[in-house]
Amino acid sequence: MxxxxxxxxxxxxxxxxxxxxxxxxxxxxxxxxxxxxxxxLQYSVFFEYNVELTSSLEGRSRSAASEDLLIVRGRSEGYYILRQRIGRRKTLKVNAPVTALVHKDGDAFSVTCENIKSNIVEALGGNVDLEFIVTESMDFNFPRMVSKRVPVAPRTSISFDGQYMPLGRIELRPDSVDIYGDARLLETVDSVMTMTISASGVDGPIQGISGLMPIRRVEFSEDNIYYSLNVVRYIEESVDVPVTSVGVPEDKDLIVFPSTVRITFRRIFSSTQYSPDDFVLAVDYADFIKTMESELVPELVSVPDGVISWEISPRYVDCILLDNNGGQ
The missing domain is CATH 1.20.5 (Single alpha-helices involved in coiled-coils or other helix-helix interfaces)
Structure with a gap:
């Protein structure tokens, strides 16, 4: 219609x-x-947290979780409150000085929450404006652990730009750490490694901070390691250098063939010019007597400043020992 x-x-x-x-x-x-x-908007509400406490008790685990709940009242934005209410209860990681821990019995320690109030505020990270703490104290178990000092080894994946190379090894600070754990487990650990330090196209010194590769049931005295690597620009050159013999008795002659070898070396980029006289290559009579081999590897006894690496060609020289009648 x-x-x-x-x-x-x-x-x-x-x-x-x-x-x-x-x-x-x-x-x-x-x-x-x-x-x-x-x-x-901000609201004043109660929050509940599980707590993992970290301290530096000598000969004991560095961290422990409490079965007690930390209950606090504070002001926070609705977004944060909603996140706290959804899902599993959140764990608050709190650092505490040794002086705040009271030994109860065995591995049990107690901490008064008011004594670590500033540490709790720091762990909340500005998300909660703390008004007061409801929980009076919390108990933690810090089991005894043995420790030993082990070196830190760098794990690297570094590539360099053309005509750039490292000057020396990568430096780590600290270069060793204390590890804590079961005695039998620590017997199998002789070093710890950094996380992979990666860089590509490097054309200058690099530095940074790296974590440590975790080892199950082993704790470290340090969480982060500072690293640095000096990188320089180089040029490659070659010189022919005579091979001398040292330590030869007066009544002997040590003849070397070939008498001259080529040194191919890399040096820091500069206007400095090097000559064969700046290098000293020698074979030692004592090495010849010990090995009784006719071939020896010449040793670079003297090298000018700025030379980073070198190769000798040929690598071996033949040696012949003769009597020197003129020396008698």
Whole structure:
């Protein structure tokens, strides 16, 4: 049917449906705006946390979890409160000085929450404006552990730009750490490794901080290691250097073939020029007598400053020992 104004029943139903849809969307939008506004406001509520306490008790585990709950009251934004209420109870990692821990019995220690209030505030990280702490004290078990000092080894994946190379080894500070754990387990650990230190196209000194590769049931005295590596630009050159013999008795002659070898070396990029006289290559009579071999590896006795690495060609020289009648 058509009404007096020319609108059919179907048209009116479609119009009413659109109006209801707009109304529902408006209500939903208003609810979202209200929710976002409410979550941005601050509220004073109670929070519950599990606590993992870290300390430096000598000869004991560095961290322990308490079965007691930490209950505090504080002000926080609705977003943070909502995150705390959803899912499993969150764990608060608190650092505490040894002086705050009271030994009860065996491995059991107790800590008064007011004594570590500043540490709790630091662990909350500014998310909660702490008003007061409900929990009076918490108990922790710090089992005894043996320790030993082991070196830290760098784990690297570093590539260098053309004509750049490291000058020396990568330096670590500290270069050794104390590890804690079961005695039998520590017997199998002779070093700890850094996380992989990665860099590519390096054309200058690098430095940074790296964590340590975790070892199951082993704790470290340090969490992070500072590393540095000096990187320089180099040029490659070659010189022919005579091979001398040292330590030869007066009545003997040690003849070397070939008498001259080529040294190919890398040096720090500079305008300095090197000559064969700047290098001293020698074979030792004592080494010849000990080995009784005719071939020896010449030793680079003297090398000028700025030379980083070198190779000798040929690698071995032949040696012949003769009597020197003139020396008698």
């Amino acid at each position: 058509t009404s007096g104004n020319g609108i059919t029943g179907n048209d009116r139903e479609r119009k009413d449906g659109k109006e209801w849809m707009l109304l529902l969307l408006s209500i939903l939008l208003a609810f979202i705006i209200w929710l976002l506004h409410s979550l941005s």
